[in-house]
Amino acid sequence: MTTALSIRDLRKVYGNGFEALKGISLDVQQGDFFALLGPNGAGKSTTLGIVSSLVNKTSGSVSVFGYDLETHLSQAKKCLGVVPQEFNFNQFEKVLDIVVNQAGYYGIARKDALQRAEFYLGKLGLWEKRNQTSRMLSGGMKRRLMIARALVHSPKLLILDEPTAGVDIELRRSMWEFLQEINAAGTTIILTTHYLEEAESLCRNIAIIDQGAIVKNTSIRSLLQQLNTETFLLDLSPTPAESFALDGYEVELVDGHTVQVEVEKSQGLTPVFVQLRERGFEVTSMRNKANRLEELFVSLVDKNLEQQPA
Amino acid sequence: MNSQELFIAFWTIVTKEIRRFTRIWAQTMLPPAITMTLYFVIFGNLIGSRIGDMGGFDYMEYIVPGLIMMSVITNSYGNVVSSFFGTKFQRNIEELLVSPIPNWIILSGYVVGGVARGLAVGLIVTMLSLFFTDLQVQNLMVTVSVVFLTAVLFSLGGFINAAYANSFDDIAIIPTFVLTPLTYLGGVFYSIQLLPEFWQNVSLLNPILYMVNTFRFGILGVSDISIGFAFAMILIFIAALFTYALHLLNCGKGIRN
Numbered sequence: 001m002t003t004a005l006s007i008r009d010l011r012k013v014y015g016n017g018f019e020a021l022k023g024i025s026l027d028v029q030q031g032d033f034f035a036l037l038g039p040n041g042a043g044k045s046t047t048l049g050i051v052s053s054l055v056n057k058t059s060g061s062v063s064v065f066g067y068d069l070e071t072h073l074s075q076a077k078k079c080l081g082v083v084p085q086e087f088n089f090n091q092f093e094k095v096l097d098i099v100v101n102q103a104g105y106y107g108i109a110r111k112d113a114l115q116r117a118e119f120y121l122g123k124l125g126l127w128e129k130r131n132q133t134s135r136m137l138s139g140g141m142k143r144r145l146m147i148a149r150a151l152v153h154s155p156k157l158l159i160l161d162e163p164t165a166g167v168d169i170e171l172r173r174s175m176w177e178f179l180q181e182i183n184a185a186g187t188t189i190i191l192t193t194h195y196l197e198e199a200e201s202l203c204r205n206i207a208i209i210d211q212g213a214i215v216k217n218t219s220i221r222s223l224l225q226q227l228n229t230e231t232f233l234l235d236l237s238p239t240p241a242e243s244f245a246l247d248g249y250e251v252e253l254v255d256g257h258t259v260q261v262e263v264e265k266s267q268g269l270t271p272v273f274v275q276l277r278e279r280g281f282e283v284t285s286m287r288n289k290a291n292r293l294e295e296l297f298v299s300l301v302d303k304n305l306e307q308q309p310a
Numbered sequence: 311m312n313s314q315e316l317f318i319a320f321w322t323i324v325t326k327e328i329r330r331f332t333r334i335w336a337q338t339m340l341p342p343a344i345t346m347t348l349y350f351v352i353f354g355n356l357i358g359s360r361i362g363d364m365g366g367f368d369y370m371e372y373i374v375p376g377l378i379m380m381s382v383i384t385n386s387y388g389n390v391v392s393s394f395f396g397t398k399f400q401r402n403i404e405e406l407l408v409s410p411i412p413n414w415i416i417l418s419g420y421v422v423g424g425v426a427r428g429l430a431v432g433l434i435v436t437m438l439s440l441f442f443t444d445l446q447v448q449n450l451m452v453t454v455s456v457v458f459l460t461a462v463l464f465s466l467g468g469f470i471n472a473a474y475a476n477s478f479d480d481i482a483i484i485p486t487f488v489l490t491p492l493t494y495l496g497g498v499f500y501s502i503q504l505l506p507e508f509w510q511n512v513s514l515l516n517p518i519l520y521m522v523n524t525f526r527f528g529i530l531g532v533s534d535i536s537i538g539f540a541f542a543m544i545l546i547f548i549a550a551l552f553t554y555a556l557h558l559l560n561c562g563k564g565i566r567n
Contacts, residue, residue: 107315
């Protein structure tokens, strides 16, 4: 299988001496939907900035579809589409011009660029807004505009740095569908996000970066298998008068009618329901306290923090 | 990128730049037209009629080439400095940085955009001047080439200014405190033959003097300085500024971390 992105011993030390990346190595395979997660300041944006030529590296190497950024920069850039975290288009330019100009920067003739712009703006629900200046768009539309702009030259690798930040749930879901569609059509996608539900829903593989180092690089499935305990919130009827215990489970009364139950992977949920019924309670609803990936993410990042020298 | 793709990328930047300054024509094309008309009326007609001849020509005839050149210099410089700094400020420079366009194409695109505005404004001012005086071009080749090279030179200057600029104040400092005084002291309104010998020699250190006088030579056929030397100076400055501006782009000055 072809490697879409290969990063080797990548280091970045900023002018003020801050070491943002401490020699990370990472491979993303062609066709993958890959999540790069990490807390704020972990080095995600620096990594993606170096890959997309917006940040100068200190040392190490990066290649995109086999094209090294040092020796074959132009070919590597042609394979890349970038959707940055912050809006970075001319606020006074028209929507259509932004997309068509971007195609022009890749050497695509205007006639072809107009057809591509119509296709992607249409797909992302912006064709009706094509003659508006970009500053007139809503936040969600601006995000979609950046995606259309990044796709106009048909890149083989699409990098999205928090593409759904500040986007409402309905729009986020429709963007997920669109991204899944283009991934299924063959575009490799690398995504950073703070919505771990997003990574869990969309991505097959994941790397967690913290304090400039990769602390985990595996498939989402195998990562989730490492989760030993899940926490459930159960709404009960009738309302429990006081806290109570269940054999083999940690239970905590959260509020008047909700209890929190810790369930280990080996235990299962049936005994919980049985014991509750024996006590005369019906479970009216049940939900995870936190996203499963979120629990793992927090535990991995916390562990990494504890291992750092004081 | 092959040569056709390079040309499309270059032309995309050029047309974007031209669309930008024509879209905001009230800020870019109208003010120099008004200012220069006032110069023609006040300095050329009202005061000029009392001054008499300058360098063997009617004062209005004498100052018109200088005023045209002044508008070319300020507009070519102003176009690139404001456009490129705006691109940095709004971060849409990243659109260019992630694309496969070589840096020399980016630089050339912005410079040609600056040249286009410089020449457009120069043409407007020239047409306005025809309401006040008859222009008989003595040497078309010299006239066209010097105005083009001057626009290139000051577009490059504007690019370097924008690369270093961190705020809107930074893009106003050089035009206000360097460009305007050098232009006014560059023989736009007078012949340096009027100055004492010491100040004549000081004036020869002003690069704008060479451009204004070469342009005046093209139109009127008179100059305070050697035309060959002036062209050599302009070409050397262009080569030096282009190399330096490209170096700033290559190392990412003000645009990459």
